[in-house]
Amino acid sequence: MGSMMSRITQLELKVQYYAKEIIDKDKKISILEEKVKLLNRLKENPDSETEKVKELELKCESLLEQIKDMEDFLADYGMMWVGSAEDTAASGNVGDVYDELAEETDVWRPGTSLVGQTSSLHIDFDKIIKSIRELNVLAGEGEKKIQHTVNGARLRAQEPIPLTLYANGIFMFNGPFRSYQEPETQQCIRDLSDGYFPSELQKRYPDGIPFQISDKRDTVFKDARTDREFFPGTGHLLGGESKPSRLVPSNLDKSTSTNLEVNVTTSSDGKKLYESTQPPRPQLSVDQFLNKLPSSVLRDGKVIDVRSSVADSFKGDTSKVGVTVIETPIVQEIKDRLSSPRGTNRPLSATCSITTLRIKSESGDHTYIMKMRSNDTIADVRKHIDAQRKSQSSYDVVTTYPNKVLSDETATLEQCGLIPNAALLLRSRKK
Secondary structure, eight states, rough: OOHHHHHHHHHHHHHHHHHHHHHHHHHHHHHHHHHHHHHHHHHHOHHHHHHHEEEEEEHHHHHHHHHHHHHHHHHHTTTTOOOOOOHHHHHOOHHHHHHHHOOOOOOOOSSSSSOTTTEEEEEEHHHHHHHHHHHHHHTTTEEEEEEEETEEEEEEOOOOEEEEEESSSETTTOOOOEETOOOOOHHHHHHTTTTOOOOOTTTTTTOOEEEEEEEEEEEEETTTTTTOOOSSSSOTTTTSOOOSSSOOOOOOOOHHOOOOOEEEETTTTOOOOOOEEEOOOOOHHHHHHHSSSEEEEEEETTEHHHHHHHHHHHTOOOOEEEEEEEOHHHHHHHHHHHSOOOTTTTOOOOOOOOOEEEEEEESSSEEEEEETTTTOBHHHHHHHHHHOOOOOEEEEESSSSSOOOOOOOEEEEEEOOOOEEEEEEEEEEOO
C-alpha cells in the first residue's frame, strides 16, 4: 500500500507539471498568433508602417536638436550634462566623470563658492557715502511722520538704519559682521555704489529708509567667528580612497573663497590700518532711552514717576517740575493690608476696581498722582486736589484726548471712562 501511495503522489505531481507547461505553451501560441496577424497586416498595407517610421525619425531629430541646444546653454555657464542616475550607474563611477570634467574646464561642485574666480569687487568709500547721503534725502531724512499711540497720535521722525563701513566688511543693524567676500554683501555694496537702495531691504522698507552711516574705513574688524581653528588635514573616503572626491567639498579647497579680488579706494590711502574686535554699539537717543524705562513703579505704597524724573535730570532743570502723590483712603487701605501680618484680622481687599489718575496743573509744571475707587466721583477728585493746592483759583477738570470738560461732579470715574488709569488736565476758568 505504501508503494502504491508514493506512485500515485508522483503521478499527481507530474500531472500538475504538465498542466503548467500546457498553459505556458498556450500563451506562447497566442503571442505568436498576434505576431502573425501583425505581419499579415504589414504585408497588406506597407505604406502605413513606413509613415509611422518617418514620424518617429522626425521626432528623434527634433529631440536631438533640443538636446544640442541644452548642451550649448550649459556650456555657456561652464557646466555639462552627465546623464540621469540610470545613465551614470551604467557608465561607471560618478566621481570619475567629475574628475575628467574638472581637468578640461572649471566645473562647479557642491560646496564651492558661487562667485567666479575671475570676478573683482571695487569699493570706493567716498562714492558710497555720497550715494547714501543722496538716498537719505530721497527717503525723507529728518521728516516727521504721524505715529498712532494709545492716547491719539504724534509726530515722530523715522529711525535710521545704523550702517558701519569697515575696511574688510560692514555692520548693518546690530550685526553680525558681513565680510566683503560674501555674495550678499557684494550685492549690497554694488547697489549703494550705483545709487540704489539695497535690494535686500526693499521688501522690508518699500518706501526707503535713511541710513546712519559710520565711516571706519581705516579699521579692520576681526570677527571672532572666523578665528576658530578647524581640522587642517585631508579627509579620506570610506574604503581607503585618499584622492579627494569631486562631489564632496574638501576643507583644503579654499581657492574659491579666497581668490576674489577686492580693491579698496579710500581718501586715507597710505595710513596705518587699525584692528578692532569690538562691534559697534548703537547710540540711543534720549527718547529711545526713556522708552526702555518703566513709566512708573510702586515703592512703599507710593507711585514713583521714573521717566519724568530721568527726563528732568537730562534737561538739567528740575526746579520747575514737581510730582505729588496724594494719599487717598484706598491707598491707606492698601498699606494697612500689606503691613498686617498673616493670620491676623487683615483689612479686606477692595471689592471695586481701582484707577490711577495723573493730573497736570494749569501751567504743566506740577503733576498730581492719586489712586481712586471706580465708584468715586469727580467731586472726590476735586476735593483731594484742593487739599494740595495753595491757590484757590477756579478750574475745570479736562480729559486729554479727546478734550472734554468733566463738569458733572456727581458722575463716577467709571461713568466718565477713567478706568483703569487716565491722564487729566486742569484748565483755568475764564472770567
